[in-house]
Amino acid sequence: MSRNITRQKGEMVTFMLNGAQVQADPNWSLLEAAKFYGLYIPTLCYDEGLTPYGVCRLCVMEVGSGDRTKLVASCMHPVIEGLEVRTHSNRVIKTRKMILELLIARCPGSKKLQDMASMLELKEVRFKPLNDDCILCGLCVRMCEEQMMAKAIGYAGRGTDRYITTPFDMTSEECRKCGACMYICPACELRCQGPEAKTTLCSGCLNTEAVCAAKYDDAMCFMVPCLSCVKRPEDVK
Amino acid sequence: MKLKSIEELEDLRSGIIAKKDPNKTCIAVCGGPGCLARQCLEVRDAFVNEISAKGLADRVDIRTTGCHGFCESGPIALIFPQGIFYQKLGVKDAAEIVEETIMNDRIVDRLLYIDTGTGRRVKKEEDVPFYKKQMRLILRNNSRIDPHNLEDYLAIGGYSALAKVLDGMKPSQVIDEVKKSGLRGRGGGGFPTGRKWESTRDAIGDIKYVICNADEGDPGAFMDRSILEGNPHSVLEGMIIGAYAIGSNEGYVYVRNEYPLALKNVTIAIKQAREAGLLGENILGSEFSFDVKVNRGGGAFVCGESTALMASLEGKPGEPRAKYIHTSEKGLWDRPSNLNNVETWANVPLIINKSPEWYSAIGTGSSKGTKVFSLVGKINNTGLVEVPMGISLREIIYDIGGGIPGGKAFKAVQTGGPSGGCIPESLIDMPVDYEQLTKVGSMMGSGGMIVMDEDTCMVDLARYFTNFLQEESCGKCAPCREGLLRMGEILTDITEGRGRMEDLSLIEDLSGVLKDASLCGLGTTAANPVISTMRYFRDEYVAHIRDHKCPAGVCRELIIYGIDEESCTGCGRCLKNCPSGAIEGEKKQPHVLDTAKCIKCGICYDVCKFDAVRKG
Numbered sequence: 001m002s003r004n005i006t007r008q009k010g011e012m013v014t015f016m017l018n019g020a021q022v023q024a025d026p027n028w029s030l031l032e033a034a035k036f037y038g039l040y041i042p043t044l045c046y047d048e049g050l051t052p053y054g055v056c057r058l059c060v061m062e063v064g065s066g067d068r069t070k071l072v073a074s075c076m077h078p079v080i081e082g083l084e085v086r087t088h089s090n091r092v093i094k095t096r097k098m099i100l101e102l103l104i105a106r107c108p109g110s111k112k113l114q115d116m117a118s119m120l121e122l123k124e125v126r127f128k129p130l131n132d133d134c135i136l137c138g139l140c141v142r143m144c145e146e147q148m149m150a151k152a153i154g155y156a157g158r159g160t161d162r163y164i165t166t167p168f169d170m171t172s173e174e175c176r177k178c179g180a181c182m183y184i185c186p187a188c189e190l191r192c193q194g195p196e197a198k199t200t201l202c203s204g205c206l207n208t209e210a211v212c213a214a215k216y217d218d219a220m221c222f223m224v225p226c227l228s229c230v231k232r233p234e235d236v237k
Numbered sequence: 238m239k240l241k242s243i244e245e246l247e248d249l250r251s252g253i254i255a256k257k258d259p260n261k262t263c264i265a266v267c268g269g270p271g272c273l274a275r276q277c278l279e280v281r282d283a284f285v286n287e288i289s290a291k292g293l294a295d296r297v298d299i300r301t302t303g304c305h306g307f308c309e310s311g312p313i314a315l316i317f318p319q320g321i322f323y324q325k326l327g328v329k330d331a332a333e334i335v336e337e338t339i340m341n342d343r344i345v346d347r348l349l350y351i352d353t354g355t356g357r358r359v360k361k362e363e364d365v366p367f368y369k370k371q372m373r374l375i376l377r378n379n380s381r382i383d384p385h386n387l388e389d390y391l392a393i394g395g396y397s398a399l400a401k402v403l404d405g406m407k408p409s410q411v412i413d414e415v416k417k418s419g420l421r422g423r424g425g426g427g428f429p430t431g432r433k434w435e436s437t438r439d440a441i442g443d444i445k446y447v448i449c450n451a452d453e454g455d456p457g458a459f460m461d462r463s464i465l466e467g468n469p470h471s472v473l474e475g476m477i478i479g480a481y482a483i484g485s486n487e488g489y490v491y492v493r494n495e496y497p498l499a500l501k502n503v504t505i506a507i508k509q510a511r512e513a514g515l516l517g518e519n520i521l522g523s524e525f526s527f528d529v530k531v532n533r534g535g536g537a538f539v540c541g542e543s544t545a546l547m548a549s550l551e552g553k554p555g556e557p558r559a560k561y562i563h564t565s566e567k568g569l570w571d572r573p574s575n576l577n578n579v580e581t582w583a584n585v586p587l588i589i590n591k592s593p594e595w596y597s598a599i600g601t602g603s604s605k606g607t608k609v610f611s612l613v614g615k616i617n618n619t620g621l622v623e624v625p626m627g628i629s630l631r632e633i634i635y636d637i638g639g640g641i642p643g644g645k646a647f648k649a650v651q652t653g654g655p656s657g658g659c660i661p662e663s664l665i666d667m668p669v670d671y672e673q674l675t676k677v678g679s680m681m682g683s684g685g686m687i688v689m690d691e692d693t694c695m696v697d698l699a700r701y702f703t704n705f706l707q708e709e710s711c712g713k714c715a716p717c718r719e720g721l722l723r724m725g726e727i728l729t730d731i732t733e734g735r736g737r738m739e740d741l742s743l744i745e746d747l748s749g750v751l752k753d754a755s756l757c758g759l760g761t762t763a764a765n766p767v768i769s770t771m772r773y774f775r776d777e778y779v780a781h782i783r784d785h786k787c788p789a790g791v792c793r794e795l796i797i798y799g800i801d802e803e804s805c806t807g808c809g810r811c812l813k814n815c816p817s818g819a820i821e822g823e824k825k826q827p828h829v830l831d832t833a834k835c836i837k838c839g840i841c842y843d844v845c846k847f848d849a850v851r852k853g
Contacts, residue, residue: 054559055714057754071753076559098750102719126743127723160722162712
């Protein structure tokens with residue numbers, strides 16, 4: 001494989017990004033390269049300061065050519081000489097929307113997910129909302145371990161029973177209550193409670209000035225108006 | 238005794254063979270898991286007692302072997318040298334066999350297998366239809382050796398492939414032989430074994446590992462288990478040869494703790510091989526050193542996936558990781574690692590001994606050799622079968638498997654374990670190989686083969702396997718964890734009469750995403766049972782959703798019981814047995830079933846002797 005070729009220090013890799021020939025640092029992932037070239041790639045489990053984990057699968061890209069193409073998690077996949085990469089093919093967009101639909105059905109209360117739904121033009125959630133508060137992206141676990149050097153939290157359970165907790169579900173002495181886990185959590189920030197907050201997708205309040213801004217006044221002033229607020233009600237089922 | 242050279246091994250072997258009298262009577266009692274469950278050890282003890290009571294102890298050997306494959310007929314005993322096949326033995330039969338066959342050379346007719354086709358009794362194993370069409374290269378020796386006895390394995394030519402390899406073959410030559418043979422991984426993926434070895438050999442690193450994957454976790458599958466239990470040395474020999482070719486000095490057998498016998502037998506085999514100088518420093522006096530450790534798995538299905546298995550070996554939670562950098566480059570502890578499954582390893586000595594040309598002559602264009610399947614479900618001859626690649630499903634199910642019990646109609650067969658697809662009757666004549674199975678929406682997998690008859694509801698089946706996979710998913714990546722949860726919800730809705738037609742396209746969308754975006758093989762193949770049943774049995778899905786009917790009469794919520802006035806004789810059996818008092822009626826008058834009280838347990842349907850209870 002081409003990545004086994006020994007290259008000179010500082011030498012770049014050339015590959016095809018959405019039909020354009022581009023160069024990238026050989027140590028970059030596809031996601032880093034795409035971001036470098038200014039493309040918006042939705043991610044929920046990626047953070048520049050943490051080891052990529054590759055679990056939300058929202059950053060998928062289609063690689064390969066002809067009928068030999070596949071989707072890869074771009075945060076984990078290295079840039080490879082000559083690789084053909086498409087960041088927004090139909091297959092990619094369809095996949096991203098379905099994954100987001102699944103995640104938003106689990107955590108409809110997350111502002112970050114609701115904003116992303118607007119960005120990706122997700123207009124319908126066909127699953128029963130679970131009103132959970134965790135999408136198991138693992139950012140907090142890595143934050144705690146890699147940046148805070150605490151390793152106070154980890155995963156427990158398997159499959160749909162998987163959850164994040166302290167060892168043996170007890171208050172951990174390792175935890176310094178630094179709050180970094182909450183800081184990095186994409187699901188912690190609550191969505192704007194628009195006029196029909198019961199729906200799984202933010203229902204859109206037609207105002208660019210969010211209705212909630214008046215309702216909560218100063219209490220919620222940190223909240224940037226939801227992207228979904230520019231949606232028209234008929235856009236949401 | 239430690240063997241210090243190839244000559245010493247051959248001397249030992251000829252010594253063993255010379256000591257053995259080929260005409261000495263031997264009773265080989267199957268000690269495989271199927272027979273164990275039917276008290277085969279008691280049968281063996283009965284033989285031992287009987288033989289010593291008759292004073293025949295020095296004239297007759299009694300051997301407890303691994304699985305013979307024909308589990309339906311267990312416990313099984315083979316009488317050598319005649320090769321008489323006795324089946325369905327009980328403790329009481331031992332005395333008669335010793336008296337008649339061993340002492341007076343007469344056959345005990347009632348213990349022979351009856352050929353269901355001809356109605357005749359069959360005397361020898363090879364004439365039993367179940368064995369006739371098989372090609373038992375891997376499994377054959379199971380009935381001929383005691384897995385706890387290294388001498389038995391040496392007597393049938395064991396470790397001669399290793400001797401051949403160490404006697405002047407270069408590692409690259411070994412890899413070439415395996416490549417030429419066309420052997421592909423038997424664990425599921427079907428990756429060419431030789432190429433895998435080569436890339437591990439070529440990978441940069443001083444320390445390399447070879448790993449044997451014995452974490453077989455499919456419901457109804459026991460191929461690897463039986464090989465490891467019945468002939469552990471053949472797996473070890475394959476691993477030693479592989480390690481030599483790859484340049485590895487350290488190996489692991491990852492076996493699940495739920496397989497106590499496999500664990501015990503492979504541990505004994507390793508100890509014996511180490512004592513004989515077949516493992517350890519300077520194997521058979523050569524420069525090559527290699528040792529194997531056994532690691533017990535905790536029984537997670539996902540740990541059969543290579544990267545999850547390696548994570549588990551490292552002591553971490555058994556979760557897979559992205560394989561964009563292959564395990565042959567960065568595997569166990571980030572070192573080049575070669576993982577093959579039990580059956581793949583067991584094939585290696587055969588290829589070295591008999592030549593790659595001989596091996597590649599068996600099978601089809603791209604699938605070579607034989608494959609072991611565990612044939613289970615609605616089939617007459619449940620058991621382990623080993624067939625050449627390219628044999629048709631019909632031959633496996635009807636000629637070897639003896640067809641469907643109770644005269645029912647064949648409906649589908651699921652190959653490849655829980656994430657395989659269901660193949661309908663219209664495709665039953667297709668040849669079994671890697672490509673064909675993938676083409677029809679299933680896969681080779683590790684070799685599970687579940688046969689289903691007309692009484693199986695395909696929607697319910699898809700729901701069952703989806704739930705199994707949902708429970709066994711590690712939960713790391715979003716599509717697999719959330720997708721399987723929702724898939725299970727939708728399928729449960731359909732089987733309970735709450736399905737909507739638009740659910741079908743939602744299932745298709747979900748399946749596509751699972752297949753495309755999941756992290757590991759578990760997720761990417763998890764939709765196979767659903768996709769394949771929707772492809773071949775779409776009418777059943779529609780019947781559930783639109784007509785609220787389960788055509789196979791399995792989905793309880795959709796069944797309505799009733800009593801046919803004309804056939805009911807008023808015998809009162811159903812009335813007496815009904816646990817919810819839903820049936821009323823005078824004696825000798827047609828009874829009436831109150832559907833409001835009915836809990837749909839089906840007892841009335843089962844107990845009625847006049848077929849008067851209707852299911853609809």
